[in-house]
Amino acid sequence: MLYKSFTGGIALADRKLAESKLTTRGKAIEVCPIPEQLIIPMVQHIGTPAQPIVGVGDLVLKGQIIGQAGDFISVPIHASTSGRVTAVEPRWHSSGKELLAVVIEADGADRWDPAVEELKPELWTPDSLRQRIRAAGIVGLGGACFPTHVKLTSPADKPITTLLINGSECEPFLSADHRVLLEQTERVVDGIEILRQILAVKRVIVGIEANKEDAIARMQQCVAGRDIEVQALAVKYPQGAEQLLVAALLGLQVPNCGLPMDLGVVVHNVATAAAVSAAVRYGHPLIERVVTVSGPGITCAKNLLVRIGTPLQKLVDFCAGPRGEIAKIITGGVMTGQSQISLAAPVIPGTLALLLFGAADLPQQEAGPCIRCGRCAAVCPLHLLPTAIADCASLGRFDDAQAQHVMNCMECGCCSFLCPAYRPLVQSIRYAKAGILAQQGRA
Amino acid sequence: MAMQLNMSSSPHLHSGDTTARIMRRVIVALLPACGVAIYLFGLPALAVIVWCLLGSLAAEALCCYLSERPLTLADNSAAVTGLLLAMNLPPSAPWWLCLFGAIIAIGLGKQVFGGLGHNPFNPALVARVVLLISFPLQMTNWTAPAPLGSAIDAVSAATPLGEMKTAIMLTGQLPATSQASLSNYFIGNMPGSLGEVSALALLVGGIYLLLNRVITWEIPVSYLGTVVICSGVMWLSNAQRYPDPLFHLLTGGLMLGALFMATDMVTTPITRKGMLIFGCGCGVLTVVIRLFGGYPEGVSFAILLMNAATPLIDRYSRPQVFGYADNHGSHREQPTKRPEL
Numbered sequence: 041m042l043y044k045s046f047t048g049g050i051a052l053a054d055r056k057l058a059e060s061k062l063t064t065r066g067k068a069i070e071v072c073p074i075p076e077q078l079i080i081p082m083v084q085h086i087g088t089p090a091q092p093i094v095g096v097g098d099l100v101l102k103g104q105i106i107g108q109a110g111d112f113i114s115v116p117i118h119a120s121t122s123g124r125v126t127a128v129e130p131r132w133h134s135s136g137k138e139l140l141a142v143v144i145e146a147d148g149a150d151r152w153d154p155a156v157e158e159l160k161p162e163l164w165t166p167d168s169l170r171q172r173i174r175a176a177g178i179v180g181l182g183g184a185c186f187p188t189h190v191k192l193t194s195p196a197d198k199p200i201t202t203l204l205i206n207g208s209e210c211e212p213f214l215s216a217d218h219r220v221l222l223e224q225t226e227r228v229v230d231g232i233e234i235l236r237q238i239l240a241v242k243r244v245i246v247g248i249e250a251n252k253e254d255a256i257a258r259m260q261q262c263v264a265g266r267d268i269e270v271q272a273l274a275v276k277y278p279q280g281a282e283q284l285l286v287a288a289l290l291g292l293q294v295p296n297c298g299l300p301m302d303l304g305v306v307v308h309n310v311a312t313a314a315a316v317s318a319a320v321r322y323g324h325p326l327i328e329r330v331v332t333v334s335g336p337g338i339t340c341a342k343n344l345l346v347r348i349g350t351p352l353q354k355l356v357d358f359c360a361g362p363r364g365e366i367a368k369i370i371t372g373g374v375m376t377g378q379s380q381i382s383l384a385a386p387v388i389p390g391t392l393a394l395l396l397f398g399a400a401d402l403p404q405q406e407a408g409p410c411i412r413c414g415r416c417a418a419v420c421p422l423h424l425l426p427t428a429i430a431d432c433a434s435l436g437r438f439d440d441a442q443a444q445h446v447m448n449c450m451e452c453g454c455c456s457f458l459c460p461a462y463r464p465l466v467q468s469i470r471y472a473k474a475g476i477l478a479q480q481g482r483a
Numbered sequence: 484m485a486m487q488l489n490m491s492s493s494p495h496l497h498s499g500d501t502t503a504r505i506m507r508r509v510i511v512a513l514l515p516a517c518g519v520a521i522y523l524f525g526l527p528a529l530a531v532i533v534w535c536l537l538g539s540l541a542a543e544a545l546c547c548y549l550s551e552r553p554l555t556l557a558d559n560s561a562a563v564t565g566l567l568l569a570m571n572l573p574p575s576a577p578w579w580l581c582l583f584g585a586i587i588a589i590g591l592g593k594q595v596f597g598g599l600g601h602n603p604f605n606p607a608l609v610a611r612v613v614l615l616i617s618f619p620l621q622m623t624n625w626t627a628p629a630p631l632g633s634a635i636d637a638v639s640a641a642t643p644l645g646e647m648k649t650a651i652m653l654t655g656q657l658p659a660t661s662q663a664s665l666s667n668y669f670i671g672n673m674p675g676s677l678g679e680v681s682a683l684a685l686l687v688g689g690i691y692l693l694l695n696r697v698i699t700w701e702i703p704v705s706y707l708g709t710v711v712i713c714s715g716v717m718w719l720s721n722a723q724r725y726p727d728p729l730f731h732l733l734t735g736g737l738m739l740g741a742l743f744m745a746t747d748m749v750t751t752p753i754t755r756k757g758m759l760i761f762g763c764g765c766g767v768l769t770v771v772i773r774l775f776g777g778y779p780e781g782v783s784f785a786i787l788l789m790n791a792a793t794p795l796i797d798r799y800s801r802p803q804v805f806g807y808a809d810n811h812g813s814h815r816e817q818p819t820k821r822p823e824l
Contacts (some may be wrong), residue, residue, distance in 0.1 A: 367488065414753035453493050454494075456494050
């Protein structure tokens with residue numbers, strides 16, 4: 041059967057990478073114990089950082105606001121358990137920097153802030169729901185961490201007609217969304233209905249990659265009688281990228297430099313939908329997420345429900361520790377994730393996964409000259425010419441790189457993955473992007 | 484936790500396919516053609532292959548040494564060039580011709596431009612053309628096939644294309660015999676260069692390359708298709724004067740060229756559209772040179788000319804970047820109710 045998809049990308053169906061999901065996809069979500077110490081960064085999303093409103097020595101309750109939101113594109117940050125604030129200082133962040141964080145020593149009681157109960161909106165108007173979602177600190181849980189309420193606020197000249205729910209989870213190794221779809225189906229569907237109500241859209245499509253047959257069946261069962269379509273998508277990386285999901289499900293190209301909103305489309309992740317439901321029904325803020333802990337370097341791969349702020353070390357400990365010598369630690373997917381310098385950084389809403397690799401599992405080859413095989417061009421889902429852009433970057437010709445639309449690149453990594461010469465194409469593209477931004481800053 | 488951590492940026496995995504593996508697969512794909520050549524032309528063919536291979540590897544090593552760069556023999560590209568050069572030489576080629584060709588291919592064809600990936604022209608074809616115009620006698624001394632064990636002495640003979648050219652020049656008409664043995668042409672039972680005689684063996688190798696995604700269909704299909712169309716038009720216009728498309732397909736270096744030479748990644752366009760243009764150009768030029776040129780065979784010249792056009796083709800065949808497509812006019816439905824803001 042031919043499933044809906046986009047052009048380009050890597051079909052992982054026949055590769056060992058497809059098997060990478062097998063280790064965790066059948067494992068039910070386990071609750072990761074709350075650590076003695078939580079490090080809650082004030083930067084958890086791509087918006088304006090939050091400002092801490094608690095000081096050292098303060099007692100905080102689970103769900104209490106500890107970081108005030110900045111401007112519109114920002115959300116407040118909540119304590120993920122009850123305890124005492126022991127430090128407000130820069131700590132290692134998974135982005136590789138030291139960023140301001142509130143450190144909480146857990147008291148073990150894990151007591152909810154009673155105020156949370158009263159946060160449930162009484163009147164379900166789009167405005168009150170949006171405000172509730174913002175106050176609950178909901179950001180996109182698909183990896184980009186864009187504040188959800190912003191995506192639910194469309195300008196008057198861009199009416200929204202279609203809501204897409206992203207259940208592709210196309211990255212190798214990841215299975216967190218898959219488990220959420222299976223174990224929290226009702227909550228996801230409830231979240232979808234709330235999102236639909238806010239956006240006042242009629243058409244809702246849930247896109248799920250065809251390798252999650254059980255999730256598709258479960259979802260279809262759950263939406264029976266509702267006006268929600270469930271579509272199976274081709275198993276192809278990077279199907280989960282927002283603009284490619286729009287291309288696959290609706291056959292439309294999001295305009296260059298535009299947003300799905302320009303087409304009247306809004307895309308939300310399945311886990312985000314579940315978080316929206318929890319925020320609206322119970323007043324629960326975003327204080328936990330499901331993280332896949334996997335990779336050849338972990339002893340017992342698992343899907344864990346983890347409190348935001350839990351140090352990565354705790355996840356590894358709970359998964360029976362590393363297996364063999366670890367050569368690389370990655371938060372997020374293996375195609376787009378971030379290398380970590382240690383396991384000290386905490387879990388944030390964008391931590392889809394924690395992957396551990398030994399030296400033997402990593403690419404060994406040195407970069408060689410381009411042999412112009414054209415695979416990077418054939419695989420690029422945005423139809424760029426990565427090798428040509430990389431050449432411009434290495435020559436410092438940023439104008440030429442810009443003329444070749446380097447800024448459109450979403451760094452999915454397909455080109456580098458396939459390059460037989462092992463050229464660091466994505467890295468070159470990032471270099472060109474940084475160069476262009478620096479030039480613009482000077483101008 | 485004292486460990487050495489790799490901090491390289493994403494993506495963190497690789498498909499595992501390497502330049503060396505691609506080159507190795509090209510070598511494997513050429514083995515059937517090599518086998519047929521040795522079967523048909525005997526030890527002289529084997530000698531040509533060995534001399535070309537040794538010459539290429541030595542020339543590559545020498546160039547690396549002279550330019551003080553790391554030895555690049557491990558990428559297998561020199562071996563591919565050597566093997567392809569052998570495929571392009573007559574079985575009677577003397578050892579010095581092979582060595583000279585190998586030095587030209589690696590030195591002038593590839594290394595002067597900076598080595599693998601930087602050469603504008605197919606190195607093996609550069610060498611073939613240099614040899615063809617420098618040593619026309621040795622390069623056109625064809626031997627009739629004498630399959631191993633058949634105890635026939637090697638005798639000189641003309642290639643089907645040479646036969647055609649001579650007859651046309653003398654009589655203005657096709658030779659009477661040339662159309663007779665298409666099945667022989669298909670399996671390779673005719674005089675010619677080592678690697679060009681057996682369309683069957685080349686197709687086997689070509690299909691292996693396609694299945695392993697070393698090459699894509701665009702160039703072979705557009706090249707062969709254009710040859711069939713162009714030669715077909717000429718044949719329909721005058722069947723006495725112009726041979727039929729099947730004759731064109733199965734004789735000379737077309738199969739070798741379309742499957743192995745015109746698909747050389749370094750010297751051909753990188754986009755799908757560019758590859759199609761490249762293949763069509765090669766097809767037109769091949770037919771024009773074969774039918775109207777001074778040389779009986781035009782594949783080498785056609786590919787080299789199109790190699791020269793590759794940067795231009797690349798420039799004008801850039802794909803349309805995602806996000807610029809016209810989404811078929813008005814697709815947006817009017818919303819039933821606008822959300823209050």
